[in-house]
Amino acid sequence: MQVSELTIPTPDDWHLHLRDGELLATTVPATAEVFSRAVIMPNLVPPVTTVELAQQYRQRILENRPHGNQFEPLMALYLTQNTALETVRAAAADPNIIGFKLYPSGATTNSDAGVTNVDGLDDVFAEMAKLQVPLLVHGEVTTADIDIFDREKVFIDRHLRPLLQRHPKLKLVLEHITTADAVKFVEEQGENVAATITPQHLLMNRNDLLVGGVRPHNYCLPILKRRDHQLELRRAAVSGNPKFFLGTDSAPHAQSKKETACGCAGCYSAPAALPLYAEFFEQMNALEKLADFASGFGADFYGYARATSCVTLVRKPWRVPETVMTAVGPMVPYWAGEILNWQLK
Numbered sequence: 001m002q003v004s005e006l007t008i009p010t011p012d013d014w015h016l017h018l019r020d021g022e023l024l025a026t027t028v029p030a031t032a033e034v035f036s037r038a039v040i041m042p043n044l045v046p047p048v049t050t051v052e053l054a055q056q057y058r059q060r061i062l063e064n065r066p067h068g069n070q071f072e073p074l075m076a077l078y079l080t081q082n083t084a085l086e087t088v089r090a091a092a093a094d095p096n097i098i099g100f101k102l103y104p105s106g107a108t109t110n111s112d113a114g115v116t117n118v119d120g121l122d123d124v125f126a127e128m129a130k131l132q133v134p135l136l137v138h139g140e141v142t143t144a145d146i147d148i149f150d151r152e153k154v155f156i157d158r159h160l161r162p163l164l165q166r167h168p169k170l171k172l173v174l175e176h177i178t179t180a181d182a183v184k185f186v187e188e189q190g191e192n193v194a195a196t197i198t199p200q201h202l203l204m205n206r207n208d209l210l211v212g213g214v215r216p217h218n219y220c221l222p223i224l225k226r227r228d229h230q231l232e233l234r235r236a237a238v239s240g241n242p243k244f245f246l247g248t249d250s251a252p253h254a255q256s257k258k259e260t261a262c263g264c265a266g267c268y269s270a271p272a273a274l275p276l277y278a279e280f281f282e283q284m285n286a287l288e289k290l291a292d293f294a295s296g297f298g299a300d301f302y303g304y305a306r307a308t309s310c311v312t313l314v315r316k317p318w319r320v321p322e323t324v325m326t327a328v329g330p331m332v333p334y335w336a337g338e339i340l341n342w343q344l345k
């Protein structure tokens, strides 16, 4: 029998870009109306590198939270080559800071200030391991000799395995994983290593980016991979392994910055985030696994209580809007113009 309603604990988004300024009026409610908590990515210009900057940013986010809403932003700090041990200690002491985000310099949107030499930060990683401050990782090498489709695998082999050998207790989340290699790596590591998976990497592969014309709104980083990799991600997401949990990586860019000769990377999935994951779990005949993936495993990993409130999805097909109007112009959401079977009640 087909279920027509699905109630799960209020989910958490463990990887989210809200941006800043006027756009917060759009991005904060879109997530706060569905999610209980979200990890807020720090790749602003300038980047959110200190506890003080994160507290100010968090305040701007809270100002855009709908009245009566309990949404809790959990701030990630931007790791640089100059991050001080003092900043690690300050982050550990602040309950609104969840950890540090490692962007290899040049890997993705606003990563110029990112890390140029991972091995040179061993003191910082040692302190993070000691204080159990999580390291969130955009796992791609950036050297020109490595093909864009191999960048995740090479990062794992060159940097992540050695890093965890040097710091076996480090709590680490490999963000937005896209390859069978990443799945295998996370499965092999101890309980201190986990991964987030986006809706686009579960629902699509590189054909959806390149066949029949280039689709800028399916372009994100790490780039969609071949179908074999997608199938491994799909398997991992429904496996019930608590190391794999929800992180949308919703990453809004203006339509004009996506539909252009040199388009930005990022899918704005927040307007349809939970229905997109429900679509995937239904395709896998595994809707009963959505609750742990969306609302359980991430909280367990990070050491938060699971939400006690609930959200209900109903089976009621709807079309994702072609555009969403924002203060900085129109944006094309991920899955625009396509049908989703589930929506929030």
Ligand SMILES: NC(=O)N[C@@H](CC(=O)O)C(=O)O
Pocket: 017, 043, 108, 109, 138, 219, 220, 221, 222, 249, 251, 252, 265, 266, 267
């Ligand atoms: N995922 C993306 O393609 N883009 C993200 C950055 C990131 O998460 O790498 C963004 O900030 O636009």
Ligand SMILES: [Zn+2]
Pocket: 108, 138, 175, 176, 221, 222
């Ligand atoms: Zn990233």
Ligand SMILES: [Zn+2]
Pocket: 015, 016, 017, 041, 249, 251
């Ligand atoms: Zn991201």
